[in-house]
Amino acid sequence: MVRFSRVLLKEAGIAIDKTLSEILVCPLSKQPLRVCEKTKSLVSDTIGVSFPIKDGIPCLVPKDGKILDEDGDASTKAS
Numbered sequence: 257m258v259r260f261s262r263v264l265l266k267e268a269g270i271a272i273d274k275t276l277s278e279i280l281v282c283p284l285s286k287q288p289l290r291v292c293e294k295t296k297s298l299v300s301d302t303i304g305v306s307f308p309i310k311d312g313i314p315c316l317v318p319k320d321g322k323i324l325d326e327d328g329d330a331s332t333k334a335s
Contacts, residue, residue, distance in 0.1 A: 282307075283316045299324070 280289050282300035289298040289307070297306045298314050305321040307314060 280314060280316070283318055284321070297322075 277289075277291070280298065281287060282289055282302065282305065284305065285300055285302045287300060287302040289300055291297075292299045292306065295306060295308075297308050298316070299306045300321075304324040306324055307316050307321050309315070
């Protein structure tokens with residue numbers, strides 16, 4: 257299952273298996289994340305933070321998160 261999910265994340269850098277997307281939550285707010293195809297990242301709309309997907313692996317470490325502008329674009333890093 258993990259290997260299968262990793263392959264799905266690698267394809268186009270954004271495709272996420274439904275089961276995996278149901279499990280992943282924001283490490284800060286514990287709320288669901290959505291996939292942003294434009295920035296190839298996972299976004300927490302609740303707190304306005306974007307987490308990158310690197311080499312098909314979501315980086316959900318809080319220091320890797322970027323605060324989103326009002327436009328929805330990532331800007332400075334979250335603390």
